[in-house]
Amino acid sequence: MGIVVDLNGKREPQPSLEALTRLVAADLKAVNELIVRRMHSPVALIPQLAGHIVAAGGKRLRPVLTLAASRLCGYTGTRHIALAACVEFIHTATLLHDDVVDRSELRRGLASANAVWGNKTSVLVGDFLFARSFELMVEDGSLEVLAILSRASSVIAEGEVAQLVTANDTETGETAYMDVIKAKTAQLFAAACQIGAIVADRPAVxxxxxxxxxxxxxxxxxxxxxxxxxxAKQAKLGKTVGDDFREGKITLPVILAFRRGSEAERAFWRRTLEDLDQKETDFDKAVGLMGRYQSLEDTIERARHYGAIARDALGIFADGAEKDALIELIDFSIHRAY
Structure with a gap:
């Protein structure tokens, strides 16, 4: 856990990923080596493009979850290495497809694959990575693992389609939004963690x-x-600010500000997000409306609620370094907002 110093000179702990990544460092090295090997193809453009997005950085959070959950469950074998790589391939494939759908030009501060090689190539290499992930599942030989990861893949695809349905629709409600993020993001987190208990042959609970x-x-x-x-902190994380706004994405901060605003303010959201008729000053106005109606703060509070549920879920496991690191990951995930 890192240390920050406030204006009063106090040293306070700041959640980080250091403990978690340190615990799984050796396994993660093996995962990265396997990813490089399994990205190989005689079609040179495939490893070139796939390597571009894999090398772009990121925390490898999903495979790290598989590795850490396996350790939490006392697993001492090697199956979790290939399955963690499988999880990363699924995630990377969805990123390639997402960037095409969203017409994104940047990924973690670098040119996106579709911006460099075009949409057709990005989609097809994404398909290649999905296929590689299924090869790894089959090689593992567990029907339970295959069921969980294949189900996660289909749910993610459903989430993508559901997001298209709600795109640029300011009438989207919180329930529909939550259904999308559960499918698009949380489903793979859940599968990545659950695999740890499966390879360790732990009980259903x-x-x-x-x-x-x-x-x-x-x-x-x-x-x-x-x-x-x-x-503004987004820029410090190597990402551009306001992409969701420019693309007209309906996220919870928007939903809350829209519902709480006046009719004139709702007209602003319709113009900018539904019609994508945006002026240079509109993003600042959007942030101002979110501040007026505390939609960012309330979204953070929702995140704290789900973080508390995640923390409680770990209660049945014995105390130890792995459990502590997974709890700190919850705090880190939420603390990014500050």
Whole structure:
């Protein structure tokens, strides 16, 4: 856990990923090596493009969850290495497809794959990575693992389609929004964690606990991501500010500000997000309306709620370094908003 010093000279702990990544460092190295090997293809453009997005950085959070959950459950074998790589392939494939759908030009501060190689190539390489992930599932040989990860893949795709349905629709409600982020983001978090209990052959109650932990952590994580898109801190994280606004995405901060605003303010949201008729000063006005109606603060509070559920889910596991690190991950995910 890192240390920050406030204006009064006090040293206070700041949640970080250091403990978690340190615990799984050796396993994560093996995962990264396997990813490089399994990205190989005689079609040179495939490893070139896939390597571009994998090398772009990121926390490898989803495979780290598989590795940490396996350790939490006392697993000492090697199956979790390939399955963590499988999880990362699924995630990377969805990123490639997301960037095409969203017409994104940047990914973690670098040119997105579709901006460099075009949409067609990005979609097809995403399909290749999905196929590689299923090869790894089959090689593992567990029907239970195959069922969980294949189900997660289909739910993610459903979430993508559901997001298209709600895109640029300011009448979208909180329930529909939550359904989308559960499918698009939280489902893979849940699957990544649940696998740890499966490879360790743990009882159903522990599998369910880790699924709950991952699901609620994923929801909290996405809620904070949606807050950060309207925050100056986003730039410090290597991401551009206001992408969701420019694309007309309907996220919880928007939903809350829209519902709480006047009719004139709702007309502003319709013009900017539904019609995508945006002026240079509109993003600042959007942030101002969110401040007026505390929609960012209330979204953070929702994230805290789901974070508390994730923390409770770990209660059945014995205390130890792995449990502490997974709890700190919850705090880190929410603390990003500050």
């Amino acid at each position: 522990e599998k369910e606990a880790l699924e709950s932990y991952g699901m609620n952590l994923g929801i909290a994580f996405q809620l904070i991501d949606d807050v950060l898109d309207y925050s």
